[in-house]
Amino acid sequence: MKGRMPIVEALYAHVKRKATSWHVPGHKNGTLLKDLPSFLEWDKTELSGLDDFHHPEEAIYEAKLLLRQIYDASDSHFLVNGSTVGNWGMLAAVASRGDRIYVQRNSHKSVFNALEWLGLSPILMEPEYHHTTGISGNVSRETLEEALKLYPGGTAVFLTSPTYYGETAQIKELVQLTKSHNLPLLVDEAHGAHFGEAFGISSAFELGATAVVQSAHKTLPALTMAAWIHERFTNNERRKLKHALQAFQTSSPSYLLMASLDFARNHRQQWTGQQMAEVRFSHELFHQQINQLDGLKAFTFEDWSRMILSHSNHSGKELLDALEKQGLDAEFALGDHVVCILPLRILPKLEREVWITQIKTALDTMKAKGIPDKRYIGQPIMGKIKVSSLACPLDQLECFEGVEQSFEEAVGTIALETIIPYPPGVPLILRGERVTLEHITLIEQYITASIHLQGGELLHEGKLRVIQEGIME
Numbered sequence: 001m002k003g004r005m006p007i008v009e010a011l012y013a014h015v016k017r018k019a020t021s022w023h024v025p026g027h028k029n030g031t032l033l034k035d036l037p038s039f040l041e042w043d044k045t046e047l048s049g050l051d052d053f054h055h056p057e058e059a060i061y062e063a064k065l066l067l068r069q070i071y072d073a074s075d076s077h078f079l080v081n082g083s084t085v086g087n088w089g090m091l092a093a094v095a096s097r098g099d100r101i102y103v104q105r106n107s108h109k110s111v112f113n114a115l116e117w118l119g120l121s122p123i124l125m126e127p128e129y130h131h132t133t134g135i136s137g138n139v140s141r142e143t144l145e146e147a148l149k150l151y152p153g154g155t156a157v158f159l160t161s162p163t164y165y166g167e168t169a170q171i172k173e174l175v176q177l178t179k180s181h182n183l184p185l186l187v188d189e190a191h192g193a194h195f196g197e198a199f200g201i202s203s204a205f206e207l208g209a210t211a212v213v214q215s216a217h218k219t220l221p222a223l224t225m226a227a228w229i230h231e232r233f234t235n236n237e238r239r240k241l242k243h244a245l246q247a248f249q250t251s252s253p254s255y256l257l258m259a260s261l262d263f264a265r266n267h268r269q270q271w272t273g274q275q276m277a278e279v280r281f282s283h284e285l286f287h288q289q290i291n292q293l294d295g296l297k298a299f300t301f302e303d304w305s306r307m308i309l310s311h312s313n314h315s316g317k318e319l320l321d322a323l324e325k326q327g328l329d330a331e332f333a334l335g336d337h338v339v340c341i342l343p344l345r346i347l348p349k350l351e352r353e354v355w356i357t358q359i360k361t362a363l364d365t366m367k368a369k370g371i372p373d374k375r376y377i378g379q380p381i382m383g384k385i386k387v388s389s390l391a392c393p394l395d396q397l398e399c400f401e402g403v404e405q406s407f408e409e410a411v412g413t414i415a416l417e418t419i420i421p422y423p424p425g426v427p428l429i430l431r432g433e434r435v436t437l438e439h440i441t442l443i444e445q446y447i448t449a450s451i452h453l454q455g456g457e458l459l460h461e462g463k464l465r466v467i468q469e470g471i472m473e
């Protein structure tokens with residue numbers, strides 16, 4: 001091939017490694033999607049017989065009907081811009097400018113972006129934390145009750161379940177509570193497209209949530225960006241949802257994405273409880289094999305397909321890098337752990353043994369390096385105050401240009417930048433939040449551990465853009 005194509009070249013190089021995928025997308029390097037042939041020929045536009053994404057009446061409409069049957073939804077909607085656009089759409093469906101939304105503090109950045117651009121006012125609810133691992137979990141019923149009491153008059157509750165770690169919230173209880181306050185419950189279920197009877201964990205939608213968004217691409221065999229919403233909105237809310245989705249999404253939707261959604265829905269519908277029990281058994285055998293290795297521990301929360309690895313002497317980042325060198329690409333590392341999204345199929349004995357050999361080599365190389373990296377970076381534990389609002393309302397932030405201040409000077413001021421370790425994409429500090437010493441310590445720890453941070457133009461110089469003290473008064 002002639003000429004430079006840096007993205008093409010990077011992908012060629014990456015693919016040439018022939019690494020194992022323990023990360024999204026759920027099609028696992030195409031191995032679970034191989035029934036769709038000759039992909040590029042399928043890259044069509046909305047031609048005769050192919051229907052209209054934003055106004056479906058034919059093939060896309062029919063595929064949507066099949067999709068909504070999965071959870072007996074009032075309606076389901078295909079998305080070609082991930083759960084990101086789904087989060088925007090769900091909020092736009094139920095809320096209007098100025099409305100108060102009760103939102104989980106460890107939500108994905110797309111939720112905070114949507115709140116800001118839709119002119120909504122977040123009431124932040126801290127999740128529970130696992131204090132031994134630093135992993136952040138879900139919002140408790142008590143925290144939601146407190147939020148409703150301290151800040152009455154809100155329009156909707158927005159939660160994330162499961163978390164990136166596969167931990168699910170007490171959705172049944174939370175549904176009861178939101179229903180008793182007559183509030184819609186929206187759930188970012190980006191990591192739970194595989195939930196349902198066969199898998200053994202109910203979707204929040206089955207448990208009564210008003211709407212859920214699921215990134216089919218994360219755990220089912222669908223292409224990256226392919227996602228869907230299931231909802232039981234009122235007619236008016238559905239109208240608002242459709243209006244928002246046609247505005248926020250491309251007018252040239254990819255048929256490759258849509259076909260993969262159709263494929264993923266069908267794939268998921270074929271699962272039986274018996275098959276999934278066998279899949280689960282093989283995953284558990286793999287965890288047991290890992291747990292026999294020196295210093296390494298494998299564990300899961302409710303989602304048994306999401307394996308978390310931690311090592312007694314080494315940081316998650318070190319473990320991630322060592323695994324990667326052996327051709328095992330995991331999803332992300334934070335603190336003392338690595339999150340792996342294993343393939344949703346039976347893991348045969350031979351394959352597990354090959355992986356165990358690769359893991360052993362990774363452990364040996366870490367050990368050979370001599371000095372273990374004991375830097376421990378926990379998840380943001382800011383949970384002393386369970387419920388809070390922003391120090392500066394989101395709709396006022398755009399009035400400020402702000403100033404760059406050293407980390408030290410930034411403590412006590414109001415952040416104008418959202419700083420996000422990516423993945424998992426949960427902000428460390430939000431635009432409009434008052435900067436605390438805890439925020440700064442965490443940012444410094446993440447920088448030292450070379451965790452990739454989004455946002456913060458001058459972070460590398462140890463500076464944050466903030467609103468100067470006094471201006472807000």
Ligand SMILES: Cc1ncc(COP(=O)(O)O)c(C=O)c1O
Pocket residue numbers: 081082083084085107108110160163164188190191215225227424425
């Ligand atoms: C909890 C959560 N919600 C939403 C998203 C956005 O999903 P998508 O990548 O499908 O846009 C992510 C992405 O990682 C996520 O982790």
